[in-house]
Amino acid sequence: MPIMTESKMSAADEIAKQLTEAIHEHRLQPGAKLREDEICDIFGVSRTLVRQALRSLEFEGLLTIQKNRGAFVAKPSLTEAREVFQARSLIEPSIARMAAERSKPEDIQELEKHIKREHAALDQGEAGLALKLSGDFHLKIAEIADQETLEQFLRQLISRSSLVIALYWRRRNALCESNAHHDLITAIGERDADSAEEFMKSHLLDIYSQLDLQERDGGFTSLRDALRQ
Amino acid sequence: MPIMTESKMSAADEIAKQLTEAIHEHRLQPGAKLREDEICDIFGVSRTLVRQALRSLEFEGLLTIQKNRGAFVAKPSLTEAREVFQARSLIEPSIARMAAERSKPEDIQELEKHIKREHAALDQGEAGLALKLSGDFHLKIAEIADQETLEQFLRQLISRSSLVIALYWRRRNALCESNAHHDLITAIGERDADSAEEFMKSHLLDIYSQLDLQERDGGFTSLRDALRQ
DNA sequence: TAATCAATGATTGTATACGATCTGACGCGC
DNA sequence: GCGCGTCAGATCGTATACAATCATTGATTA
Numbered sequence: 001m002p003i004m005t006e007s008k009m010s011a012a013d014e015i016a017k018q019l020t021e022a023i024h025e026h027r028l029q030p031g032a033k034l035r036e037d038e039i040c041d042i043f044g045v046s047r048t049l050v051r052q053a054l055r056s057l058e059f060e061g062l063l064t065i066q067k068n069r070g071a072f073v074a075k076p077s078l079t080e081a082r083e084v085f086q087a088r089s090l091i092e093p094s095i096a097r098m099a100a101e102r103s104k105p106e107d108i109q110e111l112e113k114h115i116k117r118e119h120a121a122l123d124q125g126e127a128g129l130a131l132k133l134s135g136d137f138h139l140k141i142a143e144i145a146d147q148e149t150l151e152q153f154l155r156q157l158i159s160r161s162s163l164v165i166a167l168y169w170r171r172r173n174a175l176c177e178s179n180a181h182h183d184l185i186t187a188i189g190e191r192d193a194d195s196a197e198e199f200m201k202s203h204l205l206d207i208y209s210q211l212d213l214q215e216r217d218g219g220f221t222s223l224r225d226a227l228r229q
Numbered sequence: 230m231p232i233m234t235e236s237k238m239s240a241a242d243e244i245a246k247q248l249t250e251a252i253h254e255h256r257l258q259p260g261a262k263l264r265e266d267e268i269c270d271i272f273g274v275s276r277t278l279v280r281q282a283l284r285s286l287e288f289e290g291l292l293t294i295q296k297n298r299g300a301f302v303a304k305p306s307l308t309e310a311r312e313v314f315q316a317r318s319l320i321e322p323s324i325a326r327m328a329a330e331r332s333k334p335e336d337i338q339e340l341e342k343h344i345k346r347e348h349a350a351l352d353q354g355e356a357g358l359a360l361k362l363s364g365d366f367h368l369k370i371a372e373i374a375d376q377e378t379l380e381q382f383l384r385q386l387i388s389r390s391s392l393v394i395a396l397y398w399r400r401r402n403a404l405c406e407s408n409a410h411h412d413l414i415t416a417i418g419e420r421d422a423d424s425a426e427e428f429m430k431s432h433l434l435d436i437y438s439q440l441d442l443q444e445r446d447g448g449f450t451s452l453r454d455a456l457r458q
Numbered sequence: 459t460a461a462t463c464a465a466t467g468a469t470t471g472t473a474t475a476c477g478a479t480c481t482g483a484c485g486c487g488c
Numbered sequence: 489g490c491g492c493g494t495c496a497g498a499t500c501g502t503a504t505a506c507a508a509t510c511a512t513t514g515a516t517t518a
Contacts, residue, residue: 003509035498035499036499036500038496038515067500068499068500068501069499070499070500
């Protein structure tokens with residue numbers, strides 16, 4: 001999504017937002033096809049706007065658009081999955097550090113309110129929602145760090161992480177049962193930059209280690225995919 | 230630009246590419262207005278494609294699109310300028326390290342060929358071209374590091390750097406006369422990861438220090454801009 | 459004279475229409 | 489029965505048309 005400092009979101013951005021949420025919450029699985037006409041009917045707009053929305057999701061890495069074939073929810077490769085988490089491991093600890101240095105009391109309250117919603121979603125078995133909220137938590141930390149540029153990049157990385165988790169998560173239940181987020185809040189609240197950085201680093205490693213990123217034999221779903229390029 | 234693994238660039242992407250180049254080479258200054266009809270005439274296509282291209286440049290942070298007013302080459306604020314270089318300082322040293330660890334002899338030849346073109350452009354007084362090539366040099370290192378995700382992000386950062394330099398560079402001549410790029414090639418060629426990381430870090434600091442990022446009194450070009458928001 | 463308002467032209471936002479390409483099924487020949 | 493070519497329907501890419509919004513000019517009035 002572009003940096004929407006002004007000009008209320010246009011209709012296209014609203015569509016993009018809703019599609020993004022659906023993907024984040026795993027209501028749309030990787031590989032799912034998104035037909036333009038169908039989306040037009042759902043939102044009651046013309047293809048012009050739908051196509052804008054789809055293109056913007058392509059930029060965010062959520063969709064793959066194939067010429068004359070249509071838009072599909074992206075299926076990150078093993079390599080891309082690793083890259084996403086390598087990139088997060090590179091920038092998020094620094095973000096956590098900056099957040100700790102700049103946090104205000106009301107920020108901490110926000111974070112705690114957020115973590116409660118996460119737990120509520122988990123308790124009610126809404127795994128998709130919980131996953132999305134978990135991603136939002138990381139973004140909130142970036143907001144506190146007050147680094148819009150990095151925040152925007154992190155948004156993309158978290159989007160893709162959602163796809164990676166949909167594809168490569170070992171145990172679909174047992175999601176984020178750890179109290180990593182709670183530890184992070186504490187460190188940030190106490191303005192303990194070193195701990196915040198360290199907690200974030202280990203939190204990401206923890207998630208990464210729960211992914212099944214082993215090379216698989218011919219994991220191609222179709223000959224077509226196998227021969228692309 | 231989306232990751233164009235397949236499907237030859239569409240016409241819209243071609244337009245986006247050319248506009249991007251023009252901005253990178255400072256043929257289009259920050260704040261310049263890009264009227265849709267004008268671009269249509271130049272490229273001989275309909276507004277549909279032009280609008281796609283403009284939107285994609287907006288995502289890359291090169292343009293600002295204001296509802297019902299049009300597209301303008303972005304003018305990064307002081308804050309954004311600082312953020313861009315903070316972000317680069319965060320990721321590029323690591324990228325240089327990875328490039329050093331993975332470089333092959335032919336990569337080094339590529340880099341050296343590239344640096345020659347940079348010097349040639351400088352010698353011929355083509356400052357804009359030299360600047361673009363200088364950005365491409367950093368991207369080539371990311372290619373060698375073989376990290377597509379970070380490379381894509383870096384592409385955006387370098388795009389914005391180009392705008393930052395257009396706005397805040399102290400001395401418009403005397404660009405990159407240092408031999409920082411040469412030092413980087415040497416370190417990467419010798420697979421000396423520590424040095425590569427260190428050279429990149431100081432190279433970025435060097436550029437940053439040549440920017441004039443002091444707070445200025447109302448540098449608004451128009452009353453409208455001053456009152457926005 | 460300076461300020462305000464109205465109307466007009468310029469420019470963008472959205473929808474629709476048409477042509478191109480792909481997918482899948484059917485039928486023909488081997 | 490199997491493979492291949494061909495045709496129809498579906499889907500997408502691009503151009504055009506119309507509606508909405510904005511900016512600027514010129515007239516009107518205090």
